[in-house]
Amino acid sequence: xxxxxxxxxxxxxxxxxxETGLLKDTLRVWERRYGFPAPIRDEAGxxxxxxxxxxxxxxxxxxxxxxxRPGKLLALPADELDALIAADRTRRAxxxxxxxxxxxxxxxxxxxxxxxxxxxxxEKGLKGLITxxxxxxxxxxxxxxxxxxxxxxxxxxxxxxxxxxxxxxxASYPRPGRPPRVLLTTLPEEEHGxxxxxxxxxxxxxGAHCCSLGPRMPVTDIVRAxxxxxxxxxxxxxxxxxxxxxxxxxxxxxRATLPPSIELWVGxxxxxxxxxxxxxxxxxxxxGELPDTVSDWRSRH
Amino acid sequence: xxxxxxxxxxxxxxxxxxETGLLKDTLRVWERRYGFPAPIRDEAGxxxxxxxxxxxxxxxxxxxxxxxRPGKLLALPADELDALIAADRTRRAxxxxxxxxxxxxxxxxxxxxxxxxxxxxxEKGLKGLITxxxxxxxxxxxxxxxxxxxxxxxxxxxxxxxxxxxxxxxASYPRPGRPPRVLLTTLPEEEHGxxxxxxxxxxxxxGAHCCSLGPRMPVTDIVRAxxxxxxxxxxxxxxxxxxxxxxxxxxxxxRATLPPSIELWVGxxxxxxxxxxxxxxxxxxxxGELPDTVSDWRSRH
DNA sequence: GTCCTGTTTTGTCCAGGACAAAAAGGGAGG
DNA sequence: CCTCCCTTTTTGTCCTGGACAAAACAGGAC
Numbered sequence: 253x254x255x256x257x258x259x260x261x262x263x264x265x266x267x268x269x270x271e272t273g274l275l276k277d278t279l280r281v282w283e284r285r286y287g288f289p290a291p292i293r294d295e296a297g298x299x300x301x302x303x304x305x306x307x308x309x310x311x312x313x314x315x316x317x318x319x320x321r322p323g324k325l326l327a328l329p330a331d332e333l334d335a336l337i338a339a340d341r342t343r344r345a346x347x348x349x350x351x352x353x354x355x356x357x358x359x360x361x362x363x364x365x366x367x368x369x370x371x372x373x374x375e376k377g378l379k380g381l382i383t384x385x386x387x388x389x390x391x392x393x394x395x396x397x398x399x400x401x402x403x404x405x406x407x408x409x410x411x412x413x414x415x416x417x418x419x420x421x422x423a424s425y426p427r428p429g430r431p432p433r434v435l436l437t438t439l440p441e442e443e444h445g446x447x448x449x450x451x452x453x454x455x456x457x458x459g460a461h462c463c464s465l466g467p468r469m470p471v472t473d474i475v476r477a478x479x480x481x482x483x484x485x486x487x488x489x490x491x492x493x494x495x496x497x498x499x500x501x502x503x504x505x506x507r508a509t510l511p512p513s514i515e516l517w518v519g520x521x522x523x524x525x526x527x528x529x530x531x532x533x534x535x536x537x538x539x540g541e542l543p544d545t546v547s548d549w550r551s552r553h
Numbered sequence: 554x555x556x557x558x559x560x561x562x563x564x565x566x567x568x569x570x571x572e573t574g575l576l577k578d579t580l581r582v583w584e585r586r587y588g589f590p591a592p593i594r595d596e597a598g599x600x601x602x603x604x605x606x607x608x609x610x611x612x613x614x615x616x617x618x619x620x621x622r623p624g625k626l627l628a629l630p631a632d633e634l635d636a637l638i639a640a641d642r643t644r645r646a647x648x649x650x651x652x653x654x655x656x657x658x659x660x661x662x663x664x665x666x667x668x669x670x671x672x673x674x675x676e677k678g679l680k681g682l683i684t685x686x687x688x689x690x691x692x693x694x695x696x697x698x699x700x701x702x703x704x705x706x707x708x709x710x711x712x713x714x715x716x717x718x719x720x721x722x723x724a725s726y727p728r729p730g731r732p733p734r735v736l737l738t739t740l741p742e743e744e745h746g747x748x749x750x751x752x753x754x755x756x757x758x759x760g761a762h763c764c765s766l767g768p769r770m771p772v773t774d775i776v777r778a779x780x781x782x783x784x785x786x787x788x789x790x791x792x793x794x795x796x797x798x799x800x801x802x803x804x805x806x807x808r809a810t811l812p813p814s815i816e817l818w819v820g821x822x823x824x825x826x827x828x829x830x831x832x833x834x835x836x837x838x839x840x841g842e843l844p845d846t847v848s849d850w851r852s853r854h
Numbered sequence: 855g856t857c858c859t860g861t862t863t864t865g866t867c868c869a870g871g872a873c874a875a876a877a878a879g880g881g882a883g884g
Numbered sequence: 885c886c887t888c889c890c891t892t893t894t895t896g897t898c899c900t901g902g903a904c905a906a907a908a909c910a911g912g913a914c
Binding site: 264297299321 | 866867868869877878
């Protein structure tokens with residue numbers, strides 16, 4: 253087992269920030285308040301975080317994503333933390349994720365995954381593939397990751413293969429599409445582009461004209477791009493971890509800046525539910541609603 | 554009045570950090586030492602950066618990427634800075650970037666771009682497309698962006714379309730490949746995946762077996778993944794902006810941790826030149842070297 | 855030219871205090 | 885019982901100004 257020397261045994265506070273996403277200030281204030289993490293110091297008095305503490309920080313981040321509060325977790329001794337992770341692991345039951353698929357992911361078996369996608373495509377068609385297989389699969393994989401059954405590389409590997417598959421489908425679609433012209437992107441703080449890609453495939457399958465800008469687009473630029481591309485609709489996606497408040501603010505600004513004639517469609521697990529009441533914004537709770545929304549748009553034009 | 558929107562007239566220091574990549578500490582120390590940026594303060598005494606200062610910071614970052622030193626730039630009055638940018642704009646002449654292509658990018662014309670790629674593919678083949686068109690085009694587009702001829706959305710749009718095109722090619726490749734088995738990824742600090750994708754296409758064109766993990770992979774996980782996927786080669790890519798020192802450190806750690814039987818190939822504009830002398834690491838200055846490197850590997854096995 | 859060495863520049867880190875935003879808790883009223 | 889509103893606690897982010905190490909530069913010797 254290769255527990256030595258990889259991703260250096262001691263990390264500076266900056267490295268830990270980059271690795272865990274926890275700001276330097278947060279790391280320092282946790283240490284002051286809760287006594288954890290407790291990095292050692294170099295000759296100059298600078299913090300050096302041992303790898304096991306960084307690992308534990310990662311566990312803590314996981315549990316926080318599930319609603320635990322830092323105060324509780326940081327006060328906990330290491331073994332109780334492990335117990336919590338273990339408890340959580342048993343609580344969540346895998347639903348769709350078959351043993352074969354997990355095996356394919358863990359072995360990084362390009363072929364097996366491709367075959368799986370391809371088979372589902374033939375059986376259900378492209379839209380069915382996304383709504384019935386990919387969408388629930390993403391949820392399951394996220395949960396399996398939380399349970400610790402899948403590692404970082406497994407998840408990245410899945411994302412890559414899925415992307416290649418979906419983009420392959422996209423590339424072979426007949427172009428150009430017909431209205432509505434849809435501009436797809438995410439706000440600057442949202443870096444996940446997979447939901448966006450799924451939406452693009454669904455829209456293309458409906459024959460819509462798609463123009464994706466990928467993730468991380470400033471509001472000003474979205475507005476400008478929507479105008480130069482003469483888009484009918486701007487579609488945004490939010491992943492689960494996106495802070496609801498930020499989403500709401502960004503969307504309101506965007507809605508206020510965007511010409512009223514351009515519609516604003518929003519989806520993804522992180523799309524704030526409060527959006528229902530927001531005027532001029534169309535919220536989709538499920539990616540399966542996309543085709544109907546397109547038909548609806550067309551009947552109105 | 555949108556106080557916390559995505560690109561508001563006033564940004565907090567944290568927002569500026571996320572937007573420009575300059576650390577909070579750096580922003581504060583610049584202010585202390587050079588008197589710029591000079592944000593206003595809210596009632597609580599917290600910095601609020603006006604948009605024009607953030608824009609100027611972005612200009613400064615641009616010039617720094619070209620070798621200017623912050624001390625010079627920050628002491629400069631605004632108009633001289635503009636003059637510098639203008640001078641730079643004239644100095645660099647566009648080489649390959651045709652007027653039509655610029656137009657297609659700015660209009661976000663999906664079709665025109667696709668047709669361009671497709672034509673080049675038919676004429677030169679996949680490898681030729683990448684080495685003769687895409688690789689120099691990337692450089693040109695980067696420079697056009699520096700000159701201010703292309704905006705953020707234009708560049709994102711290009712990236713998206715190119716990705717769809719390349720992945721489409723990838724999806725239609727015969728599988729599985731034959732040895733070497735190559736694992737592709739980037740270090741955690743490197744988020745650009747386009748170079749990686751180009752490499753994957755080149756390798757697939759050579760018939761190699763590729764397994765891409767996408768960007769941002771911790772060293773520990775790279776090693777583990779290379780072993781579980783029984784890779785013969787780990788290939789890493791670095792974009793131009795990557796700090797040379799960090800690259801060198803990461804690569805040395807990786808080389809030391811990776812079993813000696815697994816080769817380490819490195820490429821991209823940000824791959825540090827010093828790597829030449831590094832034992833056990835194969836540096837490619839140009840993506841065109843990839844096929845020869847594969848042949849060489851095969852003749853050795 | 856290339857290599858080495860001293861100097862300047864530059865980025866990152868520290869401590870410990872402050873405060874605002876978010877979450878939790880606790881009634882009052884539908 | 886749930887929902888709304890208010891208070892308290894928790895939590896993250898920002899502040900100052902000092903320190904220092906790494907990188908870039910400049911100058912001199914070979």
